[in-house]
Amino acid sequence: MIDMSKVVTPAELAEKFETDGRTVRKFLRSITPRDEQPGKGGRWSIDGTAKNVNKLRKQFSDWHQKQLEERAERAAKAAAEAAESEVDEVEDEVETD
Secondary structure, three states: OOOHHHEEOHHHHHHHHOOOHHHHHHHHHHHOOHHHOOOOOOOOOEEOOHHHHHHHHHHHHHHHHHHHHHHHHHHHHHHHHHHHHHHHHHHHHHHHO
């Protein structure tokens, strides 16, 4: 059971993690089963004990690193596709001349 005197909000957790509330809420949704998430307009009740915050910090760090890697992969793929598209356009121009 959560000690209500140690409950923190996503904004407070974000401050501890040096990020923003939106990112923390995304993270919380990713680690919380759907049926345990607060509904629309609901409030997160996060156990703010030092042990739990440290556990969440480690999970957040791993999750955030994975997000950054996936973003870099998508950017590299998009750049490769754009370069390929440019080559195709140049080849089409050469063939029509």
